[in-house]
Amino acid sequence: xxxxxxxxxxxxxxxxxxxxxxxxxxxxxxxxxxxxxxxxxxxxxxxxxxxxxxxxxxxxxxxxxxxxxxxxxxxxxxxxxxxxxxxxxxxxxxxxxxxxxxxxxxxxxxx
Amino acid sequence: xxxxxxxxxxxxxxxxxxxxxxxxxxxxxxxxxxxxxxxxxxxxxxxxxxxxxxxxxxxxxxxxxxxxxxxxxxxxxxxxxxxxxxxxxxxxxxxxxxxxxxxxxxxxxxx
DNA sequence: AAGTTATATGCCTCATCGGATATATAACTG
DNA sequence: CAGTTATATATCCGATGAGGCATATAACTT
Numbered sequence: 001x002x003x004x005x006x007x008x009x010x011x012x013x014x015x016x017x018x019x020x021x022x023x024x025x026x027x028x029x030x031x032x033x034x035x036x037x038x039x040x041x042x043x044x045x046x047x048x049x050x051x052x053x054x055x056x057x058x059x060x061x062x063x064x065x066x067x068x069x070x071x072x073x074x075x076x077x078x079x080x081x082x083x084x085x086x087x088x089x090x091x092x093x094x095x096x097x098x099x100x101x102x103x104x105x106x107x108x109x110x111x
Numbered sequence: 112x113x114x115x116x117x118x119x120x121x122x123x124x125x126x127x128x129x130x131x132x133x134x135x136x137x138x139x140x141x142x143x144x145x146x147x148x149x150x151x152x153x154x155x156x157x158x159x160x161x162x163x164x165x166x167x168x169x170x171x172x173x174x175x176x177x178x179x180x181x182x183x184x185x186x187x188x189x190x191x192x193x194x195x196x197x198x199x200x201x202x203x204x205x206x207x208x209x210x211x212x213x214x215x216x217x218x219x220x221x222x
Numbered sequence: 223a224a225g226t227t228a229t230a231t232g233c234c235t236c237a238t239c240g241g242a243t244a245t246a247t248a249a250c251t252g
Numbered sequence: 253c254a255g256t257t258a259t260a261t262a263t264c265c266g267a268t269g270a271g272g273c274a275t276a277t278a279a280c281t282t
Contacts, residue, residue, distance in 0.1 A: 017128035018240080022197075029201065035259060048241050050260050069249040069258050080201045086133075087198035090140065090191045129270080146229060159271055161230050180228050180279040 008058045012083050015059035020044065021052050025061060025075065032065070032074035119169045123194050126170035131155065132163050136172060136186065143176070143185035 016022055024038050039049040053073060056062045060079030065072040127133055135149050150160040164184060167173045171190030176183040 011128070011130070013124075013130075013133065014128045014239095017122070017125045019122070019124075020240090022124065025201070036257095045242060046259075047243080047261080051240075054260080069247095071259065075201065080198075084198045084202055087191075087195045090136070090186065091195055125269095131270090147227095156272060157229075158231080158273080162270075165230080180277095182229065 009060075010055060010058035012059040012061055012079060013086075015055050015061055016083065018052070018055075021056055024052060024056065028062060028073060028075045032072045034070045035073055036070075038073060120171075121166060121169035123170040123172055123190060124197075126166050126172055127194065129163070129166075132167055135163060135167065139173060139184060139186045143183045145181045145183055147181075149184060 016025070020039075020042065023042065027033060027038055035049065035053055036046070038053070042049075044052075053062065056073075057064065060076055061083075062073050062079075063076040065074070127136070131150075131153060134153065138144060138149055146161065146164055147157070149164070153160070155163075164173070167184075168175065171187055172194075173184050173190075174187040176185070
């Protein structure tokens with residue numbers, strides 16, 4: 001079998017826990033970028049950058065396209081989907097829920 | 112002034128990085144719960160649970176209502192907003208962007 | 223009052239994280 | 253070819269994270 005291996009798999013939520021990585025993702029919203037350009041101005045060593053990219057990759061949030069000696073990174077819709085959906089699941093939960101809270105408290109009898 | 116102090120402030124993204132805490136948040140989607148009930152079945156010590164709750168609190172993702180000796184936790188829409196919006200910001204970014212990368216990338220396919 | 227229940231803190235330990243430097247690999251350039 | 257450029261890996265280190273047990277605090281119970 002060939003090897004477009006996903007390699008290690010990492011929790012996307014852990015991946016976006018780091019502010020630097022979120023900034024990198026934000027940059028990629030503008031379109032694909034060469035690895036080196038992603039952290040431009042971030043005051044980050046090249047190896048550190050590379051490590052962050054690896055984590056984002058393993059989390060499935062970005063993907064790479066090799067082009068000569070450069071790697072073009074871009075957001076990976078598939079991987080982002082999970083995060084987006086998870087967050088969205090909290091979008092419209094509480095209209096009636098606060099009601100429940102009040103009821104619960106009331107039941108406790110402290111009007 | 113009294114003290115409904117926000118206390119320490121914590122990165123919400125770091126808060127949701129932990130699977131246990133995400134599970135707890137998920138539970139709270141069903142409405143407010145007593146601290147002890149939130150992790151029911153999680154195989155987690157009480158102190159550990161309490162610590163997770165503290166983190167979620169400091170991240171502004173949940174809030175507490177004291178009721179006697181119990182604390183009723185519920186999701187905090189305000190705090191969740193940030194995460195939701197951040198995630199949503201990646202919802203519709205790539206329609207034309209990948210185009211710039213080249214057809215090269217497209218054949219990668221993303222289900 | 224003493225006992226029990228609900229929750230939070232303190233402290234310790236172990237694993238993981240993020241960054242740095244040095245080095246490796248691979249692809250261009252002259 | 254040697255030299256440079258783009259990116260990745262190896263290794264070390266200090267900081268942080270998550271979990272546990274013991275303990276503190278406060279509120280119910282009897």
